Amino acid sequence: MLVRVGRTSDARQRLLDAALELFSERPYSSVGVAEISSRAGVQKGSFYHFFLSKEALALAVIDRHWEAQCEEWLRIFRQGDAVLPRLRALFRATADRQVAAQVGTGSVTGCMFGNLALEVSSQDGPMREQLQTIFDEQISLIEAQLDEAVASGEIALEDVHGAARSIVAQLEGLVLFAKLFNDPSQLDSLWANSMRLLGVQTAASEAAASA
Amino acid sequence: MLVRVGRTSDARQRLLDAALELFSERPYSSVGVAEISSRAGVQKGSFYHFFLSKEALALAVIDRHWEAQCEEWLRIFRQGDAVLPRLRALFRATADRQVAAQVGTGSVTGCMFGNLALEVSSQDGPMREQLQTIFDEQISLIEAQLDEAVASGEIALEDVHGAARSIVAQLEGLVLFAKLFNDPSQLDSLWANSMRLLGVQTAASEAAASA
Numbered sequence: 001m002l003v004r005v006g007r008t009s010d011a012r013q014r015l016l017d018a019a020l021e022l023f024s025e026r027p028y029s030s031v032g033v034a035e036i037s038s039r040a041g042v043q044k045g046s047f048y049h050f051f052l053s054k055e056a057l058a059l060a061v062i063d064r065h066w067e068a069q070c071e072e073w074l075r076i077f078r079q080g081d082a083v084l085p086r087l088r089a090l091f092r093a094t095a096d097r098q099v100a101a102q103v104g105t106g107s108v109t110g111c112m113f114g115n116l117a118l119e120v121s122s123q124d125g126p127m128r129e130q131l132q133t134i135f136d137e138q139i140s141l142i143e144a145q146l147d148e149a150v151a152s153g154e155i156a157l158e159d160v161h162g163a164a165r166s167i168v169a170q171l172e173g174l175v176l177f178a179k180l181f182n183d184p185s186q187l188d189s190l191w192a193n194s195m196r197l198l199g200v201q202t203a204a205s206e207a208a209a210s211a
Numbered sequence: 212m213l214v215r216v217g218r219t220s221d222a223r224q225r226l227l228d229a230a231l232e233l234f235s236e237r238p239y240s241s242v243g244v245a246e247i248s249s250r251a252g253v254q255k256g257s258f259y260h261f262f263l264s265k266e267a268l269a270l271a272v273i274d275r276h277w278e279a280q281c282e283e284w285l286r287i288f289r290q291g292d293a294v295l296p297r298l299r300a301l302f303r304a305t306a307d308r309q310v311a312a313q314v315g316t317g318s319v320t321g322c323m324f325g326n327l328a329l330e331v332s333s334q335d336g337p338m339r340e341q342l343q344t345i346f347d348e349q350i351s352l353i354e355a356q357l358d359e360a361v362a363s364g365e366i367a368l369e370d371v372h373g374a375a376r377s378i379v380a381q382l383e384g385l386v387l388f389a390k391l392f393n394d395p396s397q398l399d400s401l402w403a404n405s406m407r408l409l410g411v412q413t414a415a416s417e418a419a420a421s422a
Binding site (some may be wrong): 118 | 236237238239240241318319320321325327328329330332333334339343346349350370374377379381382383385387388390391392395396399400403404407408409410
């Protein structure tokens with residue numbers, strides 16, 4: 001019995017891992033259940049023991065991917081007393097992930113949420129709603145950091161929510177370029193741009209980030 | 212003979228128009244030659260008189276779409292003596308296009324180049340190269356405007372190319388949000404953000420834009 005449970009959960013995990021890989025590499029609509037099952041080493045017939053549909057699997061993949069990314073963000077945001085160095089660490093981690101993907105697969109994979117957002121946004125549905133929630137949460141997480149920075153006098157800002165949204169938009173736009181040009185260095189300007197969006201002088205922000 | 216030429220070029224045009232609509236509405240990979248032909252009112256067998264493949268049609272669609280958009284940008288950039296009001300007019304035109312799409316189809320269609328970029332960037336190919344060229348040209352067009360603004364003393368900037376790239380990235384990121392949330396007002400902050408990216412005080416830039 002224990003063995004059987006072990007195998008079952010292992011197959012489910014392998015389907016999740018295979019789908020994450022495939023959805024990162026190619027458009028969601030071009031990936032089928034047969035291919036996901038094949039990459040996971042799971043019989044296609046068994047797929048439906050674990051997930052009702054490709055969409056149900058995708059919802060689980062997105063959920064777990066955001067859970068992991070969110071944990072990483074929160075870990076970074078717990079570091080140090082000043083906010084700007086934490087933001088810099090977050091941007092570095094984002095760029096490092098694209099470099100690692102390129103080293104591993106030959107391609108910058110971009111942001112799975114951004115990729116899927118553009119693909120599924122032409123119609124309503126649970127994936128679109130889930131992606132809206134994730135981007136709202138990303139903006140809220142950045143906003144909480146900016147609130148802290150304003151409170152401590154690190155930065156001065158009127159529209160904190162707007163600034164947080166700009167930073168996430170800038171990040172998505174530059175990740176799009178990194179993917180299109182297969183060039184992670186497109187993200188190099190993320191820090192300087194974000195400091196400009198926050199009205200921070202770059203020289204001062206450099207000092208703050210290395211402090 | 213004249214009639215026949217007329218019909219032929221009309222069918223080609225209808226295929227281009229139908230493909231532009233479909234590629235704006237749905238992922239490229241989910242749209243087939245049969246569906247494009249059907250929407251264009253062209254026999255599927257005739258499709259291949261005009262285009263060698265779906266990809267060849269897509270290349271022509273992207274080319275014409277960028278030609279039209281580029282003409283609009285150049286028309287806007289010929290207006291007035293000051294650069295910042297031109298940039299503001301460009302952003303307004305971009306937002307207006309998303310509003311018009313939503314009124315017409317119920318959905319913000321986003322940027323076809325950005326949609327396709329995320330979809331086709333997982334492999335090399337002529338579409339990816341064409342999209343790289345288009346984004347490079349967009350950045351160059353903005354850069355030329357910023358150069359003019361620096362020369363006339365409207366703005367002070369060290370990294371003009373980097374600033375132009377940031378503005379296009381910001382635009383793509385906010386258009387992604389507009390599409391994901393089906394909400395053109397996501398673009399409302401594009402002007403203020405861009406001014407911050409250019410290091411222009413918003414009050415001053417408001418005055419410049421309305422001058």
